[in-house]
Amino acid sequence: MRSYSKPTLLAIGWLGLMLFFALFGWILPFKEWNYVFEDDLEMGLFSSGHILGTDSNGYDLLASIVAGTRMSIFIAVAAVGLGGLIGSVLGIFSAYVRGKVDTVMVTLFNVGLSVPNLVLALALVSVLATNVDINQAVPTWRRVMVLIISLTIILIPILGRIARGATMSWAGREFVTAARSMGMKDIKIITKHIVPNVLPALIAVAFLAVGVVIIAEASLSILGVGIPDGASWGGMIARGRNDLEYAPHTLYVPLFFLALTVISTNHLGDVVRSKLDSREAKV
Amino acid sequence: MAGSGTAHMRNTVDAVLTVRDLTVEFRTGRDKVVRAVSGLSFDVIKGETLAIVGESGCGKTTLARAVLQLPPPNSGEVVFDGTDLTTLPKENLRSARTSMQMIFQDPISSLDPRMTVQQLIDEPLEIWGRGDRAERAERINNLLNNVGLDPELVLNRRSYEFSGGQCQRISIARALALDPRMLICDEPVSALDVSIQAQILNLLQDMKDRFGLTMIFISHDLAVVKAVSNRVIVMYLGKICEVAPPETLYAKPAHHYTKALLDSVPVADPTRQRKATLLQGEPPSPMNPPTGCRFRTRCNAASAMCAEQEPQLREVAPGQFVACHHPIS
Numbered sequence: 001m002r003s004y005s006k007p008t009l010l011a012i013g014w015l016g017l018m019l020f021f022a023l024f025g026w027i028l029p030f031k032e033w034n035y036v037f038e039d040d041l042e043m044g045l046f047s048s049g050h051i052l053g054t055d056s057n058g059y060d061l062l063a064s065i066v067a068g069t070r071m072s073i074f075i076a077v078a079a080v081g082l083g084g085l086i087g088s089v090l091g092i093f094s095a096y097v098r099g100k101v102d103t104v105m106v107t108l109f110n111v112g113l114s115v116p117n118l119v120l121a122l123a124l125v126s127v128l129a130t131n132v133d134i135n136q137a138v139p140t141w142r143r144v145m146v147l148i149i150s151l152t153i154i155l156i157p158i159l160g161r162i163a164r165g166a167t168m169s170w171a172g173r174e175f176v177t178a179a180r181s182m183g184m185k186d187i188k189i190i191t192k193h194i195v196p197n198v199l200p201a202l203i204a205v206a207f208l209a210v211g212v213v214i215i216a217e218a219s220l221s222i223l224g225v226g227i228p229d230g231a232s233w234g235g236m237i238a239r240g241r242n243d244l245e246y247a248p249h250t251l252y253v254p255l256f257f258l259a260l261t262v263i264s265t266n267h268l269g270d271v272v273r274s275k276l277d278s279r280e281a282k283v
Numbered sequence: 284m285a286g287s288g289t290a291h292m293r294n295t296v297d298a299v300l301t302v303r304d305l306t307v308e309f310r311t312g313r314d315k316v317v318r319a320v321s322g323l324s325f326d327v328i329k330g331e332t333l334a335i336v337g338e339s340g341c342g343k344t345t346l347a348r349a350v351l352q353l354p355p356p357n358s359g360e361v362v363f364d365g366t367d368l369t370t371l372p373k374e375n376l377r378s379a380r381t382s383m384q385m386i387f388q389d390p391i392s393s394l395d396p397r398m399t400v401q402q403l404i405d406e407p408l409e410i411w412g413r414g415d416r417a418e419r420a421e422r423i424n425n426l427l428n429n430v431g432l433d434p435e436l437v438l439n440r441r442s443y444e445f446s447g448g449q450c451q452r453i454s455i456a457r458a459l460a461l462d463p464r465m466l467i468c469d470e471p472v473s474a475l476d477v478s479i480q481a482q483i484l485n486l487l488q489d490m491k492d493r494f495g496l497t498m499i500f501i502s503h504d505l506a507v508v509k510a511v512s513n514r515v516i517v518m519y520l521g522k523i524c525e526v527a528p529p530e531t532l533y534a535k536p537a538h539h540y541t542k543a544l545l546d547s548v549p550v551a552d553p554t555r556q557r558k559a560t561l562l563q564g565e566p567p568s569p570m571n572p573p574t575g576c577r578f579r580t581r582c583n584a585a586s587a588m589c590a591e592q593e594p595q596l597r598e599v600a601p602g603q604f605v606a607c608h609h610p611i612s
Contacts, residue, residue, distance in 0.1 A: 174393040182407040183377040
């Protein structure tokens with residue numbers, strides 16, 4: 001049994017809790033996140049009935065956090081999953097085939113990476129998630145979809161480059177030549193030899209990417225183009241911002257959850273990576 | 284040196300592999316072409332071990348891979364068992380290649396670190412559907428026993444749990460799995476300790492005798508080559524310098540490069556005075572090889588003719604062929 005350090009256990013525990021909130025938050029005996037407690041405005045932390053207090057609108061912060069977890073984690077996992085899948089297919093393919101295909105792919109990746117993430121997401125969201133009739137609100141599900149798509153587009157070059165680099169180094173190994181010489185087909189070489197070896201590096205980066213996506217989603221919400229009505233952590237921060245002077249905890253509570261989650265994913269990414277390095281050193 | 288010519292070709296029906304005018308070039312830039320192998324010919328007779336020696340970067344490995352069509356050569360023929368592999372359709376090539384297997388220099392990187400020994404050796408059998416599960420397991424056990432590994436101990440371990448020598452044994456077992464007729468060994472022992480080298484060489488020799496294999500043995504270690512080969516090709520910058528049986532080659536090298544190579548082998552005798560002049564400088568770039576004889580820039584005996592005319596291989600003693608205008612007599 002491998003032993004993990006304390007910070008790693010904490011990170012795993014925290015992410016486990018967040019995952020639990022995201023998946024099973026609805027069975028917890030928490031209040032409706034969008035129910036307005038008209039008599040309990042701006043209650044501080046640890047008030048009776050509202051453990052994390054309420055904000056100036058009378059929303060219960062704990063209930064909002066739990067509901068926001070679902071949105072934030074769902075968006076992050078969906079975007080990283082989609083981006084990782086598309087990115088690694090493109091990266092592995094282009095590194096394996098090499099030649100012109102690879103040159104074109106690298107150029108595309110570089111173009112994608114050269115555009116600042118937020119600007120790109122902002123542009124995509126504002127183009128795709130608006131109604132022709134500006135008086136008609138865009139439904140939430142559509143904004144979520146657009147958000148996921150734009151974050152996926154951001155992630156494809158990031159993860160694709162990692163997949164390409166790892167494939168380059170593995171495809172050059174002699175066991176790949178050996179597999180060819182014994183008559184293995186290219187598709188099989190990729191699925192049997194390349195993918196399993198490239199996967200650990202991708203998982204390490206995927207953890208980091210989850211952090212990046214959560215931040216990006218929050219940033220977009222703060223800018224007002226993310227999930228409306230405070231249904232995510234970013235949305236809560238955006239709302240709490242106005243009450244900084246009178247009820248700072250409405251800002252700090254979501255920030256705290258956001259920061260801990262991102263630190264945890266980054267830490268786990270590093271752990272996976274260092275585990276990988278030591279295994280590599282042994283090889 | 285380094286000349287072309289086909290005087291050394293034996294043109295016999297016993298030849299398992301005949302390579303004619305093989306050229307491999309790599310594009311490295313807009314107009315830059317690395318001429319790794321330039322018009323090389325040789326043949327290997329059944330049951331023979333052909334050694335190819337030369338310093339790093341002379342095209343030995345490229346040559347071996349070109350024989351296997353990994354990647355295919357730019358021009359020339361590779362006739363194996365009467366079929367020219369260079370013109371074979373992809374699907375036929377895939378099956379033709381199985382009767383030629385390769386052993387690589389780096390024993391560790393030639394095994395996938397994620398696979399157990401069982402899976403590694405099963406891989407070629409599975410690709411070609413040789414037998415059912417039980418028959419394959421039986422075959423894997425036999426192969427491991429053949430290469431001196433205890434199946435019980437190794438089957439479920441992965442490559443990083445083994446030493447270089449053991450990895451090389453596993454590679455050999457894997458290469459033998461498809462009953463190849465020819466084994467191409469690309470510096471199979473140069474990454475191993477000297478004590479292990481002898482074991483692996485003996486094992487290769489043993490396998491060769493037992494399964495009637497024909498071998499191409501690539502090395503830069505002349506002592507190793509002497510021990511295993513029937514015929515030696517000395518290569519320099521993608522061309523052949525000299526072809527000879529090892530006894531002749533070691534006793535009476537005819538090419539100045541062969542002599543320099545032999546002189547550079549250290550002798551365990553501190554009182555011995557070095558009288559040989561060692562080679563000066565680096566080999567020229569294969570992107571821009573010298574005219575005429577490719578070795579002339581580092582050769583003591585080079586004359587004006589060497590720059591103009593490329594020497595052709597000719598026989599200077601029975602079985603000894605040299606591509607030099609001024610061979611050592």
